[in-house]
Structure formats: structure tokens, C-alpha cells
Amino acid sequence: MRWSLDQLESLIAAAEKGSFSSAARHLGKAQSAVSTAIAHLELDLGCPLFDRRCRLPRLTPAGEALVHEARAVLRQCQRLEARAASIVQGEEAHLVAAIDEALVEMPPVDETLEALAHLFPALQLTLLYGSQDDIAGWVEDGTANLGILLRQQGQGSLLEGIRIAQLQQVLVVGCEHALAQLSAPAVSDLAGHRQLMITSRPLGDTGRPLGARFWRLNSFYSMGELATRGLGWALVPQHIAHYPPFYDRLVTLDSEALGIAPVVEVETISRRDRNQGPIARWLRHTLGERFRDHRAR
Template identity: 75%
Template sequence: MRWSLDQLEVLIACAERGSFSSAARHLGRAQSAVSTAIAHLEADLGCLLFDRTGRLPRLTEEGKALLHEARAVIRQCQRLESRARAIALGEEAQLVLAIDEALVEMPPVDETLEALARHYPALQLTLLYGAQGDIAGWVEDRTADLGILLRQQGQGPVLEGIRIAHLQQVLVVGRDHPLAGHPAPTAGDLADHRQLLIASRTEVDAGATLSAQFWCLNSFYSMGELATRGLGWALVPQHIAQYPPFREDLVELAGEALGRPPVIEVETVSRRDAAQGPIARWLRQTLGERFRDRRQR
């Protein structure tokens, strides 16, 4: 192989500019240098890239096919250079981010991922979405570098959680549930009906149990689905109650029986013994800013 990246760049310029002279002006070279580069590339590849019989050179069929490959090679080289610069600056070359499925379609999370793609284009990102409890477990066993989840009990001694936001929770039941006729149920009313609880990785949070009848789930979206079917009442983040598939089938009840309007914290988790690089730190900071901006609107 004797062809060079410079020759591929000349090929792309000639194809995009429509002529050797225009490509030469774009590249800041003499037209003869461009013509020579194309001739050498054709000799190295063993095929004719341009038909020169007309007033302007036209790509041959072979030229069109190899132009696609040339662009792919140049893009890969650009990615290599970008990745090398990132590594030289101390940025992570790759990152595994685990996200609680309850935060899917949350604007602050989606906006942060969009900003991540713009700011760190060379990053090789793996996204893992899991139910409640999966996220902390993946970080703990080093499957993921950083987790974003709704706070829960029993995360284990090796994990460090940092709160970045909190979400308002609401009390919901299905439209056909008996409690739907009690817009402000008492604690006794709630105790008479099945409660749907979010499950910790290790145990049920006794302080959250108001009814002797309860089912435990590891997914807020599953809780919302079961609530729409009349299988119990539940406390869910407000965005879950407003999720389009649930919105028409859930009734929000006043939560005076539960005391202060309950909130649930959003936090990031990482291992205490794992150093966080600049991209992970940027992610944590940006997520917090996006959630604060959303709350202030």
C-alpha cells in the first residue's frame, strides 16, 4: 500500500468541488499538484478514478465506490486524533453510564446526553438502563462507572451517592379503584387497600409501608401500570403519573395522610475506590444544573 491520507483528502476535495482547479484553490495548492496527486493515487490503487474526457473530470464508477471508502478512512482518522487528544488531556476514553429506567424520557437526562455528545465527541459511551436496584449493583460490581438513579436504601459500603435533584411524588390510584372516590383519603383509608411499593435492593423500607397489604416492585413504571389496573395505590414521581400511557387511567389523590408532600432524591453513585475522570465529573455537574433549570421554569 503506497497511497497516503493526503491523496485521499485530495480525492474527496476534487469530488466535492467538481474540478481539479476548484479543489486546488480550496486546498491552497497548485492545480498541477492536485492533478499529480490524483494520478499517483490512481496508479497506487490500480484503477481510474476520474474520467477526464469532458470539460470537467467526472468520477468513474470505481471512483464513486472508492470515494465512499476514502471518506470512511478520513472519518476514522479524525476519530483517532480526537480520541488521542482526549486521552492526552486526561479525559476518559470510554465510559459506562447506568441510568434508572424511571428517569427515561426525563428532559434533564436527555438534554445532558445531548450536551455530552457535543462536548466530548470522541468518548465511547455505553448506556445501561435498568430497574430500581440494578443501577447500584452494576456500579458496585464495576459493570458501570457511574450510575444515575432514584435514591434507595441499602446501597452498600463501597458506594458513594451524591444528590443532584429531587422529584415530587404523588399519590395515585386507578380510575376504577375504590379510593378514586376519596380525593383526600385518610391514613385509615389507605391502610384498607393494597399498597404498591418500590423495592430496595436489600429490604422493604418499613417506614414507607402504610398498609398491611403490599406488593413490592423494582420499577416505578411497573407500579404505574399496576395502579392503572386497580391493583393498589402507589406513590410515584410526578412524571411517572403523567406518562402518556398512564395519564388517562390514573387519579391523583391529596396526600395529607402522608404528611409533607413526599419527594424522592435523584443521585449519582460511584465506587469510593474508583477515581472519577473529568467527563464523569462534568456529567454529575451538568445533570444537577439541568434538573435545577427544569425546576425553576
């Protein structure tokens, strides 16, 4: 093996930024250094990675395949460095955990925090609550060490997620809503009323509405509140439907017409290049166990 990590970084940067000059600016290097690194990498691997006949270099089929492998190699190197730092550092004195507001008052989360307080009484803990995007942003910029959230698509390249649970969703409407009189509404029934849908900032692939009338929100609790007011129907995690302020004001309907109601995945996220100490690893593991225990009850 003659290639280097610097060469892989140059390959990835050029592929993502679209040109050698943009890659050089991103890496803080001279363009000639990036061009030379990629040329040497091509010699070492024995295949061309970029087609240079166009105004801007384009990945060849070999380049398209190998850039994914290069990312995997760098991710593993980041994990190695983070693990080494964790071993050297030992148990954390303080920890910042960011929690999705949709998980507020979720028994597995609260039980885990109670256990954390008893097992690590000297830990200085900071809890931040926010939307999915808040959590991802706080972890990515280093504000939080660990994020606990409902799974997102398209996370930043520095973030690594581990799924710890799945939450079943239920179809709900307010008690006074017209659909509340239909125990098993058809798709046509649902399409005739406003749909309340979860989304994130910025708008991404959040599913297609059934009809022309829909609102998108970035909070399941807000969806539940609007549903109680008769403003539309919604698919929400079961614990949202059972939230005490909503429970007597919502009706759960048969969602068979929609097929199997999709589950929402819960995951923890952290920066791949930052060390996770023993308390953070305990927190991640225990959360998964508590969610599994709660589901089995």
C-alpha cells in the same frame, strides 16, 4: 504520627469481620500480621481498641469511635489516588453510565445526554438501564463508571454518592378505582385498599404499609402500570404519574392525610477508589444543573 494505613485497614477489617483470623483471610495476610498491626496501632494511639477477654475480640468504646475515623481516613486516601489517576489519564475515550429505569424519559436526563453528544462527539458511550440494585452492583463491580439512580440506603463501602436532585411524589390510583371518587381520601380510606410500595432487592427499610393489603415492587413504572389497572394506590414520583401511557388512566389525589409526601432523592454514585475523568465529572455536574433548571420551570 506513627500509625500507618495498613494498621487502619487491619482495624477496619477486624471490626467488620468479627475476628483477627477472619480479617487476616479477608486481607490475604497472616493472622499474626493483623494482630501485630492492631497491637502497634493501640500503642501509637495510646488506647486499647479491642477487648480480648472474650472468645472473640470486641471493640472497646474507644475502638467504636476510632474505627469510624479510620474509615474516613481511608476514604480520603482513595479519593486522593483516584484524583491523581484522573489528572494523569486526561479525558476519557469511553464511558459506561448506568441509569435507573425510573429515570427513563426524564427531561433532565435526556437533555444532559443530548448536550453530552454535542460536546464530546468522539466519546464512546455505553448506557445501561436497570433497577436501583442493578445500578449499584454494576458500579461496585466496575461494569459502569458512573451510576444515576434514586437514592438507596446502605450502599457498599466502596461507593460514594452525591445527591443531585429531589423528586416530589404524588398519590395516584386508576381511574376506575373506588378511591378515584375521593379527592382527598383519609388514612382509613387508603388503609382499606391495596397499597403498591416501592422496595429494593433484598428487602430493606422501605416504609411501613398503612394496612394489611400491600404489594412491594422494585419499579416505579411497574407500580404505575398496576395502578392504572386498578390494583391499588401508590405514591410515585410526579414524572411517573405524567408518563404518557399512564397520564389519562391515573387520577392524582390529595395526599394531605399522609402528611407531606416524601421526596425521592436522585444521586450519582461512583467507586471512591476509581478515578473520575473530566467527562464523568461534567456529566455529574450537568445533571444536577438540568434537574435544578427543570424544577424551576
